[in-house]
Every structure is written in structure tokens, then in C-alpha cells.
Amino acid sequence: MDRVRTAPGGVRASARVLARGDGRGGTVLPVLEGDGPLAVRRTRGSGAEARVMLVGAMSGPLGGDHFTVTARAADGARLSVGSAAATLALPGQDKAGARYDVRLGVDEDAELNWLPEQLISADGSDLRVTTSVDVASGARLLLREEQVLGRAGEEPGRLTSRLTVRIDGRCVLDQELACGPGAPGGWDGPAGLAGHRAVGQLVVVRPGFATGPPAARVFEEGAAVLPLAGPAALVTAVAPDALRLRRLLDGALASLD
Amino acid sequence: MTRAALLVLADGRFPAGGHAHSGGAEAAVRAGRITDAASLESFCRGRLHTSGVVAACVAAAAALGVDPGQLDRAADARTPSPALRVAARRLGRQLMRAARATWPSPELDALASRFPKGAHQPVVLGLAARAAGLGPLDAAYCSLYEGVSGPATAVVRLLGLDPFDATGVLARLSDDMDRVAQEAVETGERVVTDGVDVLPARSAPLLEIGAEAHAAWAVRLFAS
Numbered sequence: 001m002d003r004v005r006t007a008p009g010g011v012r013a014s015a016r017v018l019a020r021g022d023g024r025g026g027t028v029l030p031v032l033e034g035d036g037p038l039a040v041r042r043t044r045g046s047g048a049e050a051r052v053m054l055v056g057a058m059s060g061p062l063g064g065d066h067f068t069v070t071a072r073a074a075d076g077a078r079l080s081v082g083s084a085a086a087t088l089a090l091p092g093q094d095k096a097g098a099r100y101d102v103r104l105g106v107d108e109d110a111e112l113n114w115l116p117e118q119l120i121s122a123d124g125s126d127l128r129v130t131t132s133v134d135v136a137s138g139a140r141l142l143l144r145e146e147q148v149l150g151r152a153g154e155e156p157g158r159l160t161s162r163l164t165v166r167i168d169g170r171c172v173l174d175q176e177l178a179c180g181p182g183a184p185g186g187w188d189g190p191a192g193l194a195g196h197r198a199v200g201q202l203v204v205v206r207p208g209f210a211t212g213p214p215a216a217r218v219f220e221e222g223a224a225v226l227p228l229a230g231p232a233a234l235v236t237a238v239a240p241d242a243l244r245l246r247r248l249l250d251g252a253l254a255s256l257d
Numbered sequence: 258m259t260r261a262a263l264l265v266l267a268d269g270r271f272p273a274g275g276h277a278h279s280g281g282a283e284a285a286v287r288a289g290r291i292t293d294a295a296s297l298e299s300f301c302r303g304r305l306h307t308s309g310v311v312a313a314c315v316a317a318a319a320a321l322g323v324d325p326g327q328l329d330r331a332a333d334a335r336t337p338s339p340a341l342r343v344a345a346r347r348l349g350r351q352l353m354r355a356a357r358a359t360w361p362s363p364e365l366d367a368l369a370s371r372f373p374k375g376a377h378q379p380v381v382l383g384l385a386a387r388a389a390g391l392g393p394l395d396a397a398y399c400s401l402y403e404g405v406s407g408p409a410t411a412v413v414r415l416l417g418l419d420p421f422d423a424t425g426v427l428a429r430l431s432d433d434m435d436r437v438a439q440e441a442v443e444t445g446e447r448v449v450t451d452g453v454d455v456l457p458a459r460s461a462p463l464l465e466i467g468a469e470a471h472a473a474w475a476v477r478l479f480a481s
Contacts, residue, residue, distance in 0.1 A: 162458060171334045174458040184310075184459070185433065186303025190290035191281060191461040199462055216339045216469050224469040229333040229342065236337065238462050 010064025010094055013038045017069075019050050021076030021110070026050075028077075038067055049078040054116060056084070061100055063092025063126060072105035073112040073139075083116040086148075089157055091124035097158070102131040106139040106205075118146040118198075118242050121180060125157030130164075133203070137168040137231075141205040144249065148242045149179060149197045156180040156197070165203055165232065172230035173203065193238060196222075198245035202235035202253055209233060219252040262389040265359070266382075267399045269410070274351035275403060278344060279411030279479035280304060284467035286415045294422040297412050301405040301430055307461040309404040310437050311335050312379040314456050316400040317393035317445030319383020323453070325368050325376060331453040332377035338465040340472035342377075344481035350375030352382060362388035397441035401434045402427075411479055 015034035022028045027050035034040040037060050045051035054069070061067050073079040089098065100119075106112045114133075121127065135141050145163060149156030158180040165173040177199060179187045186192055193199060209231035218224050222244075223237035235252040239245035265271060282300065285291045291300050315328050336342045353375065357365045365388050368376060375381075379400050386396035409423040447455045471477060 164458075171331070171454070173337060174331070174334045174454075174456075175337065175460040176458040177462070178459060184306030186299050186301070186306055186461075189299030189303040190285045190288075190296055191300045191303035191307065191464050194290050194463055196462075216472070218466060218470045218473065221470070222466070224338070224466040226337040226465065226469065227339055228337055229330075234337045236462055236465055238466070 010062060010066065010092055010096070010098065011036055011060065012066045014068040014070070015040050015054065017052055017071040017079070017081065019073045019077035019079035019110075027079060038069065045080065049080055051080045051082070054081065054083040060090065061098035061127060062090050062094075063098050064094030064096045065092065066099045068101045068103070070103045071112065071114070072107070073110035074107040076109045078111045080113040080115065086117040087119045089119065089121050089125040089127040089159065091122070091126070091157065097126035097128055100127060100129045102129070104131070104133040104143070106133070106135045106141050108136040108138040111140040112142075114141070114143040116144070118148045119161075120148045120151060121157040121159040122151055123155045123157055125159075127157065127159055129159070129161040131162070132164045133166065135165065135167045135205050138207050139205065140207070141203060143203040144200065146198065146200040146242065146245055146249070147177065158182050163201060163203070165205070167205060167230050167232060170230065172228045172232050173234060196238040196240060198239045198242045200237050200245045200249050202249050203232060204235070204253070204256060205232040207231060214256050219255065220248060223248045223252045225252055225255065259390050262391055263395045263399070266385060266389055266391065266395070267402055269406060271355060273355045274348060275407055276410070277479060278348065278407055278481045279415070280404060280408040281464045281467050281471075281481070282408035282411045283415060283477060283479045284471040285463070286412065288467065290463070291412060291416070294418060294426055297409060297418065297423065298426045298429060301408055301426060302433065303461055304408065304464065305401060305405055305430060305433055305437060307459040308464060309401055310441065310459060311457055312404060313397040313400040313437060313441035314444040314448070315377065315379040316383040316386070316396040317441040318448040318453070318456070319380045320386045320391070320393040320396035321445050321449050322387070323445070323448050325380045325384065326371065327453050328380045329372065329376045331456050332380065335456070335458050335460070336377075337460075338468045340468045340481065341465065344468075345377045346375035347480070348378040349381040352378055352385060356381065356385035356388060360385065360388035364388060393442045393445045394438060397438040397445075398434070401438055401441075405430055405434070415478065
């Protein structure tokens with residue numbers, strides 16, 4: 001608990017995961033640690049894969065909190081990270097916004113599936129998320145992000161989420177979504193979300209995309225498969241709610257195989 | 258610095274091919290999301306603060322002399338839709354032809370030979386502004402204005418919207434354009450010292466999805 005500091009602003013907490021291939025076709029976790037509201041647990045994986053669950057994310061982040069999660073799949077590791085529940089951004093007593101930073105790395109010959117549950121932006125909250133992924137050439141990545149604007153029937157809080165993906169040091173995706181009260185004008189208009197309350201992204205990096213990228217297409221009107229300028233594809237989707245968003249993303253992902 | 262050159266570059270009749278593109282408005286009209294002046298304004302405001310601000314920052318940085326290759330890659334990373342990347346390069350190639358004929362410059366020649374299939378339009382716009390003796394603020398204004406006047410003009414044709422109403426929309430966006438143009442210059446100056454990662458990356462989900470839907474139509478009035 002020594003890295004938890006409750007400065008006047010809020011809680012600072014971090015979690016770290018490092019996965020390595022064990023040389024015998026399995027994956028070990030030499031680093032698996034979290035503090036305060038960020039706990040990490042190894043759960044049963046299948047085959048060569050190690051599966052990790054982020055637990056307890058329901059308790060925040062509140063205004064003023066700063067969470068950092070770092071995960072790296074190295075040396076042929078197969079790592080899959082999920083979360084036990086949705087993350088709920090809530091207003092804090094502190095007027096300052098909250099931050100949630102995710103730093104991911106995937107080495108050559110390794111694979112990372114980053115599949116947390118939704119991020120829900122509750123009324124009055126103010127959260128800035130940054131997700132930055134460094135992928136080596138030859139590595140595989142599946143990353144899912146889902147943002148839900150407000151709990152049922154509730155106005156959303158302020159949410160800014162930036163997603164950056166580098167392959168072999170070269171940036172292939174840099175995009176930021178800003179929504180909620182105080183976001184730049186037009187965020188909920190015909191160019192932005194047009195009243196949709198769930199928005200999500202999948203990033204898929206596969207070495208095979210270098211020679212055979214998936215075709216760009218629209219998937220059931222609310223989603224599009226977008227081959228990026230590199231061996232990667234983005235699926236971007238909007239939906240009225242979290243359930244329909246997940247269905248769209250799952251369907252679009254299945255269509256890549 | 259010459260104010261007249263700014264008018265030449267910003268003029269909708271400057272032969273750079275922009276009139277063939279709706280900036281996503283055709284897809285939004287078909288989807289029923291733009292139906293009148295109010296929804297057009299909301300569309301344009303959303304565009305201005307997402308792909309618009311990104312383009313303006315790229316144009317300002319190019320006008321300040323930042324390496325066009327780096328800016329072009331940064332624009333690619335901020336344009337996940339392949340249909341929009343193709344449109345941006347096509348517009349870049351057309352602007353390149355017009356700009357080289359209007360303001361001959363070794364920098365434009367070098368860019369043209371480096372990107373024979375076209376660089377992203379804001380990169381070319383920034384270098385065209387330099388060639389015309391204009392600065393980063395001019396480049397940012399040109400980029401922003403074009404980014405909203407294109408959809409406004411397109412919607413006059415697509416919906417039969419009263420041109421006075423469409424022009425009123427553009428006038429009501431002036432304050433936002435002034436603010437964003439200043440921001441773009443400040444960002445462009447930071448790019449000179451800190452590199453292209455400081456460029457903004459704001460995105461509009463329905464512009465990306467709509468662009469792919471639009472590209473798949475068999476018949477359409479506008480190229481994008």
C-alpha cells in the first residue's frame with residue numbers, strides 16, 4: 001500500500017503486469033501487483049495464455065484520483081487482461097478532474113488481449129483517459145475500449161479519452177474522443193455521436209495484415225472496420241447503449257476472421 | 258504577408274477541387290442527421306472541433322516549415338478511415354497542381370516529387386501558404402473555413418437549404434474559428450520544437466463511419 005498517496009487531490013494508485021513466455025509454451029507473470037483501489041488477480045487461463053483480472057475498479061476513479069495501469073507481454077507471452085466489472089467515473093469532492101492512464105507493450109512474438117469492461121461516465125464526473133500501446137513488429141494485439149455516457153437515464157459527465165497505437169515505433173493511430181458537458185461544441189451533433197450513448201473501439205494488430213489487410217466496410221450501420229496505415233485495423237462503433245455496442249463490436253471482430 | 262493572397266487561396270473558386278467534396282455532409286443528410294440549418298450548424302461545429310482543428314494544426318505547422326513527411330504520417334494516424342485518407346490525398350494532389358501554377362516554389366516542387374499520389378491536403382495547404390507569402394495563422398484560417406464552408410455549400414445543393422441560412426451558419430461559427438485558428442498557430446509552434454506528437458487527435462466517430470458508408474454507395478453527388 002506504500003504507493004497509495006491520498007494527496008489533497010485524491011488517490012494515486014497503480015497496477016503493473018509483466019508476462020513472459022516460460023520457454024515451454026506457457027506464460028508466467030513475474031510482475032503482478034496493484035495497490036489501493038487497483039488490484040490484479042491471476043485467473044485460470046487456457047492453454048499457453050495467462051489471464052489477469054483487474055478487480056475493484058468500481059470504486060473510482062473519483063475527481064482528483066490518478067490511476068495508472070501498465071501491462072507488458074514479453075518473450076512469447078500470451079496475456080489476456082480483463083476487468084471484474086465496469087469502471088465508473090464519479091464526481092469527487094475535489095473539483096479537479098481524475099486521470100486514468102494505461103500503458104501497454106507487446107514484444108515481438110507476444111500477444112496481448114486487453115479486454116476490460118465498459119467505462120461509464122457518470123453525471124458530474126470529469127475524467128481524462130489516455131491509453132498508449134507500443135507494439136513490436138510481429139506481435140499481436142486485440143484491444144477493446146467502450147465508453148458509456150451516463151448510467152441509465154442519466155446525463156454523462158465530462159470524458160476525454162485518447163488512444164495512441166505505435167507499431168515498431170511508428171504511430172498508426174492517434175485519436176481522441178471528447179464528450180459531455182464542457183466538451184468542444186458539436187460533440188453530440190450529426191458529426192459526433194448524434195445522441196448515441198455508447199461508443200467503442202477495437203484495435204486489432206496482426207502481422208498478416210501487412211500483406212492482407214481487412215477490407216474497409218460498414219458493419220450494421222453503427223460500426224466500421226477501418227484498415228489503418230500499418231498492419232492494424234480499427235473498428236469504431238456507436239450504439240444507443242452498452243449492450244448493443246458490445247454486440248456490434250463482437251460481430252465486427254468475428255467478421256475479421 | 259499579403260492579404261490579397263489570402264483571399265486568392267481561401268476563395269471557394271480557387272481551382273483545387275474542393276467543390277466536389279461535402280466533408281461528410283452528404284452521408285449525414287442521407288442518414289437523416291442533417292435536416293435543416295440548426296443540424297447543419299451542429300454538424301459543422303462538431304467537424305470544426307475535431308477533424309477541423311487537427312487539419313488546421315497540421316496546416317499551421319506545415320506553414321511554419323515542419324517536415325511535410327512527418328506531418329503527413331501524423332495526419333494518416335489521425336485519419337483512421339481509408340476513404341477519408343484517400344479523399345485527403347486526392348484533395349492534396351489537386352491543391353498541389355493549383356498552388357504550383359499560382360505560386361511556383363521549390364518547396365512545393367519537392368513535396369510534389371516526394372508524394373506523387375498526393376500528400377494530405379492540410380500539409381499541401383500549409384506549404385501553399387508559405388509559397389504565397391502567407392503565415393501559419395492564414396493557413397489555419399483557410400483550413401478551418403474550407404472545412405465548414407464545404408459542408409454548408411453541399412447542404413444547399415443536397416437539401417435545397419436557403420443559401421442565406423447556410424451563410425448564416427458560417428457567420429455563427431466565426432468566433433469558434435477565431436479561437437481555433439489561434440490555438441492552431443500555438444500548436445504549430447509547439448510542433449516545431451516538440452515534434453508532431455503534440456498535434457491534437459480529436460475525432461468524430463460518425464464522420465469516420467459515415468465516410469465508409471458513403472464510399473460504398475453506387476451513386477453519389479459528392480466524392481466524399
